[in-house]
Amino acid sequence: MEFRDIVARRRMVRHFSDEPVDRAVLERIAAVAQRAPSAGFSQGQRLVVVTEPEVRARVAEICHEGEYMKDGFDPWISRCSALFVPCVSERIYHDRYREPDKLQDDATEIEWPIPYWWMDVGCTVMLILLAAVDEGLAAGFAGAPDPNALREALGIPADFAPVGVIPVGHPLPDKRSPSLRRGWRPLDEFLRWEHW
Numbered sequence: 001m002e003f004r005d006i007v008a009r010r011r012m013v014r015h016f017s018d019e020p021v022d023r024a025v026l027e028r029i030a031a032v033a034q035r036a037p038s039a040g041f042s043q044g045q046r047l048v049v050v051t052e053p054e055v056r057a058r059v060a061e062i063c064h065e066g067e068y069m070k071d072g073f074d075p076w077i078s079r080c081s082a083l084f085v086p087c088v089s090e091r092i093y094h095d096r097y098r099e100p101d102k103l104q105d106d107a108t109e110i111e112w113p114i115p116y117w118w119m120d121v122g123c124t125v126m127l128i129l130l131a132a133v134d135e136g137l138a139a140g141f142a143g144a145p146d147p148n149a150l151r152e153a154l155g156i157p158a159d160f161a162p163v164g165v166i167p168v169g170h171p172l173p174d175k176r177s178p179s180l181r182r183g184w185r186p187l188d189e190f191l192r193w194e195h196w
């Protein structure tokens with residue numbers, strides 16, 4: 001599939017069959033995600049992939065799947081055969097930027113006007129979403145309001161932040177998010193040439 005078709009096809013899906021996805025396919029998606037860029041090549045991103053039904057059920061609970069169901073959505077987290085949980089460690093960035101080639105002239109670490117760890121894990125998320133489409137699958141994104149609960153359920157170390165849950169699987173017809181009624185902003189609002 002052409003890259004632009006993958007991008008055009010990508011959307012957040014909220015209904016999946018429980019048909020398993022081959023581990024080789026999940027590994028290919030993870031391998032694409034690993035190629036995300038990172039500031040200073042810190043590579044502070046990590047990925048937990050959950051396929052066991054009981055653990056999926058717990059992750060779905062942490063993401064308040066019941067609330068989605070009250071709003072008429074399907075059990076799109078617990079039923080999806082694979083849940084990708086991208087994580088990032090801020091500490092890895094501080095460690096990297098205290099290495100000699102990254103220290104400032106006064107031997108101090110940069111002040112991080114932009115917290116690049118969030119940017120980098122966002123790149124990881126995007127690659128997962130696109131790689132899923134490239135594999136003929138679909139993906140969604142569920143925020144986890146209590147990251148500590150997710151850490152505990154999945155054994156994620158304290159210095160890694162799980163940024164949410166990406167169900168990846170075989171899509172079924174789904175209820176669309178009411179947010180989509182807003183429509184895309186026009187390109188000329190998003191894009192400015194040469195100057196804002």
Ligand SMILES: Cc1cc2nc3c(=O)[nH]c(=O)nc-3n(C[C@H](O)[C@H](O)[C@H](O)COP(=O)(O)O)c2cc1C
Binds near residue numbers: 141143
């Ligand atoms: C950072 C982020 C957080 C999101 N959180 C949720 C969420 O908690 N639950 C959900 O159903 N969708 C969530 N979404 C999906 C958005 O609602 C969705 O991307 C948006 O409505 C545009 O739809 P599309 O991605 O299908 O084009 C999130 C998306 C992003 C990028």
